[in-house]
Amino acid sequence: MDPTAPELIYPAWPAPTGVCAVSTTRHGGISASPFHSLNLGLHTGDDPEAVHHNRHLLRHHLALPQDPCWLEQKHGIHVVEAGQYQTPPAADAVVAFAPGPACVVMTADCLPVLFCDSAGSRVGAAHAGWRGLANGVLEATVQALDCPPGELLAWLGPCIGADAFEVGDEVRQTFLQQAPATRQAFVPSPTGRWLADLQQLARHRLTACGVARITAEPACTFRDRHRFYSYRRDGRCGRMASLIWLAGSGISPPRDARRGTGPSPD
Template structure:
């Protein structure tokens, strides 16, 4: 394995030590991003941006890629252009609504959905988050990829399952990587959230621990995702363990409601 650097044709591997929690850091003068460390086919490329490398001003500093927040639209456009120039792919942006809509990735237009898939080289399935869970998918043959935005509502409603349906692969042929999300020591929820997940999968009870506040729980969104994927026969699940709330590299809505969005992208090399 190696650290990946951006280039016109995608990501190329160069010897380097992996960073913690299943990712490699990609640091240049322009940015400090992450590359998943997982056994995906060579043709499958992926990248997770951080706050660094953009032109947005506080509180959206600096690489805010979310066009729906109150940032300067010109700055967001410049940030997105920088992303394309660094990665050499075509991001297919979504208008995310915390639902379970899944569409074929189309760079030419912004579609309302929370997941996308593609078999087209250089088209990047792209989701934006700031505490919600980004989930990247590929098949072992390296012929199709997908990405899903999974907040707790979308996760409970089945966004991962509908993404698997759209990917149209046998469960044993699917690889999954869980990107940076709010961690289990930071994600406090009410009893009603716990009931939704436990009602669907009894073993989800282990993903909730009583918090210091009466009637509330700390939830492990990574474990909840793994449970739902396993219920569909998908067990080759990698990543997880980062905490957007406590890690200043990432935007976090719970830490600061006026904030930007970072992106998780996956695509097929040409």
């Protein structure tokens, strides 16, 4: 087995044929410690040549004819359309309406959210940390996908888990002021702060705007040091990527692999 081959997670969701989606782990690639080994973030302090090589490995492994639509993520709510820019724009979500460049967001504790519609005609990816969630990045992405929300499917990717994401009362109050029902996403921490459930907060936002078919990956980036980078745990670390694209712009993962974590496609 090639040690530089990306190890991938395949969303276990009922996406229609023609929608392809993966999320990377930290395995594969060539980055040295502390970024070992599939670091895809150029802003982390890693050797840029190693990051570019890792991105090339991922693109080659997925048989994508062009680079994914990398973003300069700012914890905001700006959404762009894939293939409409030459250099990475300042944005935290990207959508596509035809085969072409893959939509991609990077994370290392924040929540990646992938979208598609039931007809397999549009896809999107959003980077959702607590700031992005509170500001409306998911709602902005749903709007940009330009179809009835009830036709959308959403997959919540690996992120920091509910028993590890400690926040201050100001974060909790930000969400409670917007929607009192989100109090269920916060439990008291032994330190006197709060433990926040990013995936539950995302579910609430999506459901409120009409997206009902939501699937979640249970892995915790903070607890699973072996498979994931975690900014909260390590500080200086690499970034994973979650990608989604429409068939015609790369290989389609085998149907059995779509049921969850599994071996990478040949």
